[in-house]
Amino acid sequence: SAYVAVSQLLGLTLLVTTGAWLGCYRGGVAWHSPLQFNVHPLCMVLGMVFLQGDALLVYRVFRNEAKRSTKALHALLHGLALLIALVGIIAVFESHRTKGIPDMYSLHSWCGMAAFVLYLLQWLLGCGFFLLPGASFSLRGRYKPQHIFFGIALFALSIAACLLGITEMLLFNIRDSYSRFVPEGVLANTLGVLLVAFGLVVGYVLTR
Amino acid sequence: SAYVAVSQLLGLTLLVTTGAWLGCYRGGVAWHSPLQFNVHPLCMVLGMVFLQGDALLVYRVFRNEAKRSTKALHALLHGLALLIALVGIIAVFESHRTKGIPDMYSLHSWCGMAAFVLYLLQWLLGCGFFLLPGASFSLRGRYKPQHIFFGIALFALSIAACLLGITEMLLFNIRDSYSRFVPEGVLANTLGVLLVAFGLVVGYVLTR
Ligand code: HEM
Ligand code: HEM
Ligand code: HEM
Ligand code: HEM
Ligand SMILES: O=C1O[C@H]([C@@H](O)CO)C(O)=C1O
Numbered sequence: 483s484a485y486v487a488v489s490q491l492l493g494l495t496l497l498v499t500t501g502a503w504l505g506c507y508r509g510g511v512a513w514h515s516p517l518q519f520n521v522h523p524l525c526m527v528l529g530m531v532f533l534q535g536d537a538l539l540v541y542r543v544f545r546n547e548a549k550r551s552t553k554a555l556h557a558l559l560h561g562l563a564l565l566i567a568l569v570g571i572i573a574v575f576e577s578h579r580t581k582g583i584p585d586m587y588s589l590h591s592w593c594g595m596a597a598f599v600l601y602l603l604q605w606l607l608g609c610g611f612f613l614l615p616g617a618s619f620s621l622r623g624r625y626k627p628q629h630i631f632f633g634i635a636l637f638a639l640s641i642a643a644c645l646l647g648i649t650e651m652l653l654f655n656i657r658d659s660y661s662r663f664v665p666e667g668v669l670a671n672t673l674g675v676l677l678v679a680f681g682l683v684v685g686y687v688l689t690r
Numbered sequence: 691s692a693y694v695a696v697s698q699l700l701g702l703t704l705l706v707t708t709g710a711w712l713g714c715y716r717g718g719v720a721w722h723s724p725l726q727f728n729v730h731p732l733c734m735v736l737g738m739v740f741l742q743g744d745a746l747l748v749y750r751v752f753r754n755e756a757k758r759s760t761k762a763l764h765a766l767l768h769g770l771a772l773l774i775a776l777v778g779i780i781a782v783f784e785s786h787r788t789k790g791i792p793d794m795y796s797l798h799s800w801c802g803m804a805a806f807v808l809y810l811l812q813w814l815l816g817c818g819f820f821l822l823p824g825a826s827f828s829l830r831g832r833y834k835p836q837h838i839f840f841g842i843a844l845f846a847l848s849i850a851a852c853l854l855g856i857t858e859m860l861l862f863n864i865r866d867s868y869s870r871f872v873p874e875g876v877l878a879n880t881l882g883v884l885l886v887a888f889g890l891v892v893g894y895v896l897t898r
Pocket of ligand 5: 757761820821827830832834
């Protein structure tokens with residue numbers, strides 16, 4: 483549908499905008515370097531937003547494929563998203579250790595960690611109920627609405643965590659010039675708006 | 691139901707926590723004073739989260755009342771929420787003008803203003819479609835699912851805007867001690883978690 487096309491356009495713009503921000507204003511991305519922190523936002527936007535969002539859309543996009551195939555793709559994309567998000571989490575913890583910054587003090591880190599841990603849990607529950615042969619048909623039926631509600635809620639929480647991370651990064655780096663509408667601030671705000679728009683469109687498609 | 695009871699408990703805790711934060715650490719609330727800014731978070735949490743959330747629950751809580759009455763209550767509570775939110779918005783703009791701080795530069799202000807303006811629009815559309823006698827039954831039926839999707843999405847965006855506001859306030863006021871887990875930081879983070887929990891419970895009730 484047109485909405486799916488718009489979501490993919492927004493999703494790609496999201497990645498490009500994140501790359502442009504980190505590349506043009508934050509010195510780029512590298513492991514084992516002072517730039518290791520920048521791996522964090524890149525992986526989180528790619529994993530917890532873009533790939534998670536596309537995994538959610540699988541059943542809607544491939545309506546006419548076999549359920550076996552769409553289910554495998556849904557689970558695989560979420561698994562890939564989890565792996566990339568894990569790399570992003572390791573990057574920020576290593577970068578904090580290198581710089582001697584305490585862990586888990588901020589509202590962003592609380593919301594982000596909650597989103598990540600619950601996302602991992604949701605993935606395990608999804609595999610347990612829908613993939614393992616043990617779960618009965620009626621058990622699957624009772625779990626399914628919970629799976630869908632918490633899936634959409636976690637997607638929203640992931641986007642909220644990204645918005646908080648963007649705000650923190652701007653206030654850490656360009657505190658004094660942010661209120662003068664410098665290009666980096668406007669670009670990062672735009673990234674935030676794109677994240678919200680991507681969430682809205684994916685949510686709209688899922689609830690039609 | 692038990693979920694509605696939990697939502698109201700969370701909602702009241704939300705208001706108490708906001709009051710405790712502003713009262714114990716931010717000097718309290720007053721108009722025409724350097725404390726005018728503090729009217730902003732108080733009104734936004736009360737209007738855009740607590741009252742909006744309770745307005746959304748009206749049709750679920752009063753299942754057995756006449757539709758005329760629940761509809762009026764739903765519209766009135768949203769109207770009250772809008773008025774209180776307007777006071778909160780005026781407070782922050784006046785406080786910015788007094789202190790010479792530029793307007794609308796932050797991601798928080800962009801998301802917050804979008805949430806407020808779209809909330810006002812949703813209210814006008816709700817009145818237009820569901821209250822005025824002009825709209826036909828089929829028109830109401832076609833608008834209703836859009837009204838529900840955008841209503842829930844705006845509620846989520848309002849909560850996200852509050853989380854961003856909390857993060858900004860902490861980084862403006864306790865930038866250096868935030869990472870040392872000072873009580874104000876932990877209290878404000880807890881307020882953020884309570885906002886997310888309130889949103890989750892209200893969302894869960896609405897989608898059952
Ligand atoms: C769902 C996505 C995200 C998750 C799950 C997440 C998770 C986390 C976690 C758990 C920490 C704490 C690390 C520590 O205490 O050592 C953290 C820190 C941080 N993150 Fe994220 N993050 C996400 C997205 C982002 C994005 C998109 C940005 C920036 C654009 C960002 C910026 C930061 C910053 C600046 C810190 C260091 C300050 C702090 O601890 O709050 N995060 N993140
Ligand atoms: C990792 C986190 C996961 C999240 C956030 C998530 C989220 C969602 C969402 C939002 C839906 C509704 C999709 C729609 O209505 O089109 C859904 C459906 C579903 N998911 Fe997941 N999911 C996750 C993992 C898994 C896993 C690992 C499996 C195992 C195969 C799985 C199996 C299913 C099934 C069977 C459905 C129902 C499709 C249908 O019959 O309409 N999910 N999931
Ligand atoms: C849905 C709820 C909220 C909305 C709609 C909202 C809206 C706004 C708007 C439009 C501005 C810009 C004012 C200007 O440019 O002159 C602003 C500023 C601000 N708000 Fe909020 N706000 C909300 C909740 C909160 C909360 C809960 C807090 C704090 C706990 C907060 C803290 C701030 C701060 C610190 C500013 C000044 C810095 C800035 O312009 O970003 N806001 N808010
Ligand atoms: C101001 C913002 C508003 C928001 C965010 C909002 C949101 C919502 C939501 C989320 C629902 C679904 C409730 C449920 O499923 O139990 C709903 C239902 C409804 N709202 Fe609103 N609403 C707003 C204003 C209005 C106004 C002004 C009216 C005019 C009377 C109105 C009339 C209705 C009606 C008739 C329903 C359908 C109830 C039903 O038949 O189940 N809304 N609204
Ligand atoms: O005025 C109304 O319109 C909707 C619905 O009847 C339209 O199909 C509804 O619930 C009302 O109270």
